[in-house]
Amino acid sequence: MSAYVQILDAAGSIRTDAVLRADGVQIPTADPSNPDCAAFRLWIAAGNAPDMVALDGLKTMKIRQLYAACDATIAAGFTSSALGSARVYPMKLTDQQNRDSAYLDLLDGLLPVTGSAATPPTWLLWCRDPTTGAWSRSPHTAAQVRQCRQDTRSALAAIQAKLASLVVLTNAATSASTVQAVTW
Numbered sequence: 311m312s313a314y315v316q317i318l319d320a321a322g323s324i325r326t327d328a329v330l331r332a333d334g335v336q337i338p339t340a341d342p343s344n345p346d347c348a349a350f351r352l353w354i355a356a357g358n359a360p361d362m363v364a365l366d367g368l369k370t371m372k373i374r375q376l377y378a379a380c381d382a383t384i385a386a387g388f389t390s391s392a393l394g395s396a397r398v399y400p401m402k403l404t405d406q407q408n409r410d411s412a413y414l415d416l417l418d419g420l421l422p423v424t425g426s427a428a429t430p431p432t433w434l435l436w437c438r439d440p441t442t443g444a445w446s447r448s449p450h451t452a453a454q455v456r457q458c459r460q461d462t463r464s465a466l467a468a469i470q471a472k473l474a475s476l477v478v479l480t481n482a483a484t485s486a487s488t489v490q491a492v493t494w
């Protein structure tokens with residue numbers, strides 16, 4: 311594989327305004343003030359030529375884009391009404407582990423540090439207040455922890471199902487335009 315690869319437009323024609331660098335970064339070809347463009351032009355002047363994108367290569371790039379979009383969707387969080395009103399909960403891996411830990415504490419009969427004989431125990435979970443937009447560790451009862459964990463699992467399953475269906479569509483594509491039509 312060469313250092314650069316040609317890009318196809320939605321109609322399947324080779325684009326002349328940009329190429330893909332081997333690391334997947336799109337490089338403009340018409341802006342000599344851009345250092346990446348200047349490097350590309352020097353590479354061409356040295357007698358090199360970018361590789362043509364094969365359909366399989368285009369599919370691979372599209373699937374990488376889909377995985378990146380999936381990761382971004384997961385990182386954006388999910389909505390749960392475990393506290394009575396819709397709140398956004400973070401969903402990075404650490405956040406999922408923290409909610410799972412709270413849930414496992416419930417299953418194991420372990421009590422959180424909050425609560426006393428007079429008040430029911432609560433677990434502190436990060437969420438964004440719908441009124442203020444501020445993130446805070448809000449107290450959750452056992453039932454709310456269970457609901458939040460279920461909503462986490464449902465959100466993840468829906469995102470993963472979307473990714474899986476888009477990867478299937480991408481792999482089944484028979485033309486560059488069909489591959490490029492697949493979007494998150």
